[in-house]
Amino acid sequence: MTGRITGISGPTVSADAAGLKLYERVFVGHAMLTGEVVRIEKNRSVIQVYENTRGLAVSEPVEGTGTPLTVRLGPGILSGIFDGLQRPLQTLRDESGPFIKTAKALNPLDFSRQWAFHRLIKEGDTLHPGDIIGYVREGPFQHTILCPPHVQGKLSWVADKDIRLDSPVGALEDGTEIPGYHDWPVRVRRPFRKKRSPSERLVTGQRVIDFLFPIARGGTAIMPGGFGTGKTILDQSIAKFADVDIVVYVGCGERGNEIAELIEEFELLKDPWTNRTLMERTILCVNTSNMPVAAREASIYTAVSMAEYYRDMGLHVLMLADSISRWAEALREISSSLEELPGEEGYPTYLASRLSGFLERAGVVESGGGKAGSLSMILSVSPPGGDFTEPVTQSCLRTSGAFLMLDTALAHRRHFPAINWFQSFSLYGSELLEQEREMVPLEWEEARSRCKDILQKEEGLREVAEIVGVEGLQDPDRLLMHVAETIRLRFLSQNAYTEDAFSAPERTLSIIRGILDFYDEASKRLKEGIPLEELLTGKGLRGEGIER
Amino acid sequence: MQLSEHRYNTVSSIAGPLLFVQGVMQARIGEVVRIQSPEGKVLDGEVLEINGDTVMLEVYGITQGLDIKGTSVVFTDSVKRAPLSRDMIGRVFNGAFKPIDGLPPLFPETWAPVTGYPINPSARARPVEFIETGVSVIDGLNTLVKGQKLPVFSCSGLPSKEVVAAILRNARIMGREASSQERDRIRQAGDFVVVFAALGLTFYEYAFYETVLREMRSGFVAFVNMADEPVMERLLTPRFALTAAEYLAFERGMDVLVIITDMTNYCDALREVSTAREELPGRRGYPGYMYSDLASLYERAGRIRQQKGSVTMLPVVTMPEDDITHPIPDLTGYITEGQIVLSRSLHQKGIFPPVDVLPSLSRLMQRGIGKGHTREDHRAVSNLLYKYYAKGRDLRRLEAIVGRDGMTDKDKQMLDFADSFEGEFVHQGGARRSVFETLDIGLDILKRFKLEE
Structure with missing residues (x-):
């Protein structure tokens, strides 16, 4: 099916081509820009173009391909770096230099290998x-x-x-x-025989997540945070340390320098679980903020299709997207150039349904081949002005299993990961940390609620202390403040640039157990009349150095 | 490349900076047009949108005096390009890339489209090379590296231009283990160049910057769009500046520092065009695509693997109503690799540069400091200074409630530390400090209060 361009507005092109199918892939103009049909009127098709439309002229040809937008799935995807349309960026660089000047289609797989x-x-x-x-x-x-x-x-x-x-x-x-190999339409989820409820834990190596707000394999989590709250660092830490087979990292409308950093690091660093370089288990799908907006919209679908493909082999796949807000903004930009009626804050009204449709592609499934694999998702959200009442955060909240809220105040105190322990939550259950029970005897559920309780009480005491000073508090309260501080500094925060960046589950559990045991012991001694000062310096305790 | 030119006299409507022309054949998005007014005045413009044979144009310049009958439009069939040459260095241009320094026009060696091309993420080199700005609070706690984009968030009335001037006077690129001799050699070779883009500046501000630029030892290229000059050109000026910067960096192997001031004026111009196009307004009336638009500027900073040259960017953003959550600083902060935040209260205390360390951040600092970059103890000193200053600032609130007498000795010491930190480390007046001096001052304060661990 061919036609001609009749109008151009931003990434949206209308053409007089009749007979195109909705969501059919088309080539637009002499430059053969990739596009997708998003609306059909009687004699007019509206096309969303995935490349920069600058220089495109009316009356240039539009050609239908008869198939929807697809990804190519086959051996050789792993360790690859692709753009939002699955063009291999390294091949593109070798062929046409450091700047992306062409819209040329390139085979994502190396056919000569x-x-x-x-x-x-x-x-x-x-x-x-x-x-x-x-x-x-x-x-x-x-x-x-x-x-x-x-x-x-x-x-x-x-x-x-x-x-x-x-x-x-x-x-x-x-x-x-x-x-x-085969080509798979990106907007269609890959079929499976059966879906199971997520029940296995996914170790991220971040204590605050693994202990307080665990994520299950096949589960979903969202991570909203204003700028400077450490979303990207946390994302990258999880990408490095999560105990999954394959990580699909989507750089969706974010910084190019960060991707450069990630690539260089992943080529050197070792996966703590297998001791191979991280790049060997990673697929990057990158559409930085200055790359075409519409391709940003497609990038998460391209990435999730590749992730599902590996899941179907019975592997555990984790997809990280930084950030889903940029995807939503791309959706908004396209929607507004289609002159659709806007919903909240200009986002199209189908934002929530698109998001939940996307998030539901995560899960634990038995594939057609009979193998059970999982696809987990962790999506970061960049709410404007750090305001969590905005539509993207709110839409994600409804479908995601864990909510890890990044807090500007914590980030300013250089407490990283800056996950707020009062407002974050996880719907995944306590069985997730059971495996370490034998090594570290600890009732996870109980320890977790005690930990939260201590932090909650500290919050209340801090207000009192602001007025009367810490010295004005009762001894048990001062002890609690001390314990809470230890939990915050020694347990919940982790420096991404030191060895502590990754904490294995047994280490996570033994640290918190050490702190809680100290609290129990010190409370008992306090009642026996031993002065608080001695307890805080560790002198008045019987057992040797419980606290690290 | 001008294949064919078409002239049309079919203007159908004019709205602010926008012009609609009918019956146009084969217009291109981004195509350069020349508009001739009834009096013979010629204006530049660009195709924004095409709907059938009706074309929407954006006019760079003042549309006053245009009409429907006597105005004609020439379509040039080419997109906007910038003329580039090494001879740009030392020159001053207006927002439309015309020389305004009274010197002869430039002979271009090459032309490049002003919107540039995105750097292939897999071709980027990660920024790790330290730039010594000579300003303690930046070098010590918010280190700038080559290829980074680090904006200055200011408020109206704060000395942002003096801060930028201090950086311009003192910035030096320090290669790995570069000796001071080597550093001088690098500078003399003229491999370091400043590209300056003035957006909507008043004459007073511009005159200040011009003096600073002329006094610099390294070369500069200036692009100037003044406060009373066409608003639409303000959208083009930074693109010319960045195209020039990319040319000098990646074709000529230079290290380029791009200063853009003030991005707030740029965003307001963007909003003006957006409302004229009757687009749906986003937050505070700014268009929904402002993030992508800003990214198309900021993301042009960077380095390329196995290639000399770098583009480092230092944009200035004046936060309307001192509000860091306003869309302009907010979206900027989401794209840039950190921010240097100026504070009104420090300024009132007479501290220069009045940089508030707590909300300031350099995301790329970790890779650019320490052994082989600056000094081994850099990270430790910077973390401790930050930590204690944050604590001291917290305690100031308590002091306001209970009074100094009601506080413990330890807390009082922390308060004194915060004062010394502001007064000695942050405050440096017009002096230049090497990064070693900076770290020594920091260490000295830490030792004096016996706070170091």
Whole structure:
């Protein structure tokens, strides 16, 4: 289907092409810019263009492709750095220099690379979409090659050693060739056999999260915070240390220098769980704030499709997006150029439904191949003016399982991660830290509520202390203030630039246990008449150095 | 490249800076147009939006005197480009890149589109090289590195231009382990250049900056859009400046420091165009795309892997109503790598530069300090100073309630520390301090109060 451009406004182009399908991918102009059909009127199609439209002229051609916007899924995605449309940025850099000047489509997968292929089926077997044909080794993982969607029939031959993606891995009796990769429409969630409720813990290595507000594998968390509250550092720390197989990191409308930092670091740093470089388990999907806005909107879908693909191999995948607010703003920009009626703060009224549709792509699932994998999501939110009543935070709140609120006041006190312990919450259950029970005997639920209680009481006492001074407080209260301070400084805060950046679960539990034991012991001694000063210096205690 | 030019006399309406022309064939987004008024005055403009054969133009210049009958528009078929050459150094241009220093016009070596191209994130080098600004509170606690964008958040009436001037006079790029001799050599080689963009400045402010620029030992290029000059040009001025900066940095291998003042005037110009286009207003009437628009400027700072040269940016933002949550500083803070916040109360105490350390931040500092960059103890000194000063500031509130006599000796000491920190470390008047002097002053205060751990 071809037509011509009749109007251009920002990233939105209208064309006189009839017969295009909604959400069909189109090429716009002589420069072949990628776009998607977002509205169809009688003789007019409205197209959202994913590239900079500068220089585009009316009457240039518009050409439909007949397929929706897709990602290419196959071996070789891992360790890749892609833009929001899955263009491989390193290849682009090698081909056309440090600046992104072209809208050229590039193959995201390296078709010339050899992969050692192990087949798991043989000639004569009947193949259904999603069936496992075999696997290749991609880094530390068995990358299963699945039967692409819409391919079904009896197998006439299948490769049994090295494969390259530019030739098929097998063929059906009717002659249909089966490629080693397939293209998947980004806006459609990948199918699975069954969804399970998230019940396994996801260790982030951040004590405040793992202990107070745990996240489950297959769960979702949102992390809102004003600027300077350490969202990105926290995101990157989690990307480094989380105990998952694969991390998909989406730099959605954020800073280029941060991505440069992340790439350089991930190439050097080791995954604490497997001791391989972090880049070997990471996929980056990057659309910095100065890259085209509409592609930013697509980037989270591109990324989540890649994440689902690896989840289908039975792997644990974590998707981090920094920040979902920039995605929402892109949505707003597109919506306003379509002249849609705005909802709250100019965001389209479908913001909430789009967001929840996206968040629901997380979960623990049994894939068609029968393997159980998980896709967890942690999304950071950048509320304007640090005001959490704004629509993006509020829409996320309704569907996410954990809410990690980053607090400007804590950040100013250089308390990082600046997660506010009064207003954050997690819906995931206590069984998450059970595994360490044998190593560190501690009732997690009880310890957690005691910890929260101490912090709550400190808040009240602090107001009193502001007026009467700390010396004016009763001894038990002063002890509590001391314990609360220890919890804040030694337990809840972690410096991302030291060894303490990652805290294994047993370490997390033993620190808090040490602090609570000290509190119990000191309270008892206090009642026995031992002066507070001696207790605070550790002299008046019997057991040796409970506190670290 | 001018393939074909078309002239139209079919202006259908004029609204503020916007002009609508009908019956236009094959207009391009971003295409440069020349508008001729009935009196023969020629204005530049650009295609903003196309709807069928009706084209919306943005006019750079004053639209007064234009009419429907006598105005004609020439479409040039090319997008806005900047003429670039090394000879720009030492020159002063207006917001439309025309020389205003009385010297002959520039002979361009090359042309580049003013909107620039995004740096491929995988081609960026991470900023790690320390820039010594000579200002203790920046070098010591909010270190600037090459390729960073670090705005100065000011309030009206505060000496932001004096702070910028101090940086301009004193900034030096210190390579890894560079000796002072080497540093002088680097400077003399003229590899360090300042690109200055004045947006909506008053003549008084500009005259101040011009004197500072002329006194500098390193080279500069200035782009000047004054307060009484066309508002629309204000949207173009920083783009010319950044295109020039990118050329000098990435084609000529120089280290470029870009000063843009004042971004608040830029954002107000953006709002003016947006309302003229009858777009849905966002917070405080600023357009919803302001984040992306600001990012298209700020993100042009950076370094490129395996390439010489860098663009470092120091924009000045005057916070309306001293409000840091106002959309302009808010969106800026979300894009830039930290901020230097000036404080009214420090200014009233006579402290210069009046930088409030607590809300100030340099996100890229951690990689640019310490052994091999500045000094091994830099991180420790800076963390301790921050920590104790924050505590001292907290205690000042308590002091206001209970009075100094009601406080413990330890607390009193902390209060005195905060005063000394402001008076000796933050306050430095017009003097230049090397980073070592800065750290020594910090250490000295810490030792005096026996607070160091």
